[in-house]
Amino acid sequence: MxxxxxxxxxxxxxxxxxxxxxxxxxxxxxxxxxxxxxxxxxxxxxxxxxxxxxxxxxxxxxxxxxxxxxxxxxxxxxxxxxxxxxxxxxxxxxxxxxxxxxxxxxxxxxxxxxxxxxxxxxxxxxxxxxxxxxxLDEGQVQSIVDEIKKVLTDSLNRKREQAERTKSEDFDAEESAEDSDAEESDFNNEEFELEHKIEVGEILRMLIETFKAAFLPFFDELSSYLMPMWVGASSLFST
Structure with missing residues (x-):
């Protein structure tokens, strides 16, 4: 068992x-x-x-x-x-x-x-x-907004951890295979992070279209969490 x-x-x-x-x-x-x-x-x-x-x-x-x-x-x-x-x-x-x-x-x-x-x-x-x-009522919208905050915070933390890990790694010729595996893993992680952000964007779009001006206080609440996502998206499309 x-x-x-x-x-x-x-x-x-x-x-x-x-x-x-x-x-x-x-x-x-x-x-x-x-x-x-x-x-x-x-x-x-x-x-x-x-x-x-x-x-x-x-x-x-x-x-x-x-x-x-x-x-x-x-x-x-x-x-x-x-x-x-x-x-x-x-x-x-x-x-x-x-x-x-x-x-x-x-x-x-x-x-x-x-x-x-x-x-x-x-x-x-x-x-x-x-x-x-x-x-949805106001309390349910708030719970969804709170969860979006958590999703974006977790995503940002994972990105920072990955950047620190990449920076601290010093690969040599004997570790080239591990290097390749790590790069593939990082690529998969980036794909997941991007999909998270796309889904967050879709949820926000629906909430904004549904509640319009009534959603503005929630959007203001989210703005500091969304900024890193926008910066990341800008850097992605500029490359």
């Missing part, structure tokens, strides 16, 4: 249960993708099962399957309401579902330290905003 360490506790994981949950999440994702708005009768039951799984960060495949399914659930509900096929449900229902899903995704993003998984969570937040950004 595999073990993980949570705080000071060493916990065993029943992999068969995790694998079954992963398969179930993947099937749900496929069903809602294929059925679209016709999946709406099962959305409440499915989301209530999926959201708690976002806290199970010990199993990447399960986490990815759960987080990838939630935006599809939200879109299914919205389209079902818009088409009038979800009897007795209206935009209030979509708002309630959005209030359940988006904060859970933002929390998952906040707790994630792996850059690739962080990017995945950021993309899912972005997808949800494309569906229900106008339904």
């Amino acid at each position: 595999p073990f993980i360490t949570l705080w000071s506790l060493r916990c065993g994981i029943k992999t068969s249960v995790i694998e079954e949950k992963t398969i179930a999440c993947q099937l749900l994702r496929d069903y809602v993708h294929d059925l679209k708005e016709d999946f709406h009768p099962w959305i409440d039951q499915a989301t209530q099962a999926l959201v708690p799984l976002l806290k199970l960060r010990c199993h990447e495949e399960l986490w990815v399957a759960a987080i990838s399914t939630l935006p599809k659930m939200l879109r299914s509900a919205k389209v079902a309401v818009e088409k009038g096929i979800a009897q007795g449900l209206n935009e209030t229902y979509v708002k309630q579902l959005s209030d359940y899903i988006i904060p859970a995704l933002v929390e998952a993003l906040h707790k994630e330290t792996d850059t690739e998984l962080c990017l995945g969570a950021l993309q899912k937040v972005s997808k949800c905003l494309k569906i229900s950004a106008p339904l």
Whole structure:
């Protein structure tokens, strides 16, 4: 049985249960993708099962399957309401579902330290905003803005660490193979950092278009965090 360490506790994981949950999440994702708005009768039951799984960060495949399914659930509900096929449900229902899903995704993003998984969570937040950004309240906008700050700060810190590491390394001829591997790793890291910034830009675009002047205080709050991103983008396009 595999073990993980949570705080000071060493916990065993029943992999068969995790694998079954992963398969179930993947099937749900496929069903809602294929059925679209016709999946709406099962959305409440499915989301209530999926959201708690976002806290199970010990199993990447399960986490990815759960987080990838939630935006599809939200879109299914919205389209079902818009088409009038979800009897007795209206935009209030979509708002309630959005209030359940988006904060859970933002929390998952906040707790994630792996850059690739962080990017995945950021993309899912972005997808949800494309569906229900106008339904956000001020507190939810603030939580998203706070998370953007964290994403940009983490990205800047990684860039600084990489620059310091590169500066301190003194490769010789015997280390040329390691040098090549390091350069490839740095290139991959740069790709991830760029994708993070693109996704942040897309989220900001949606929030600005949705809330217009009301978003200005949040934008002012973000300006000092965005400046390094703009400087980096300018240097990228000038080369």
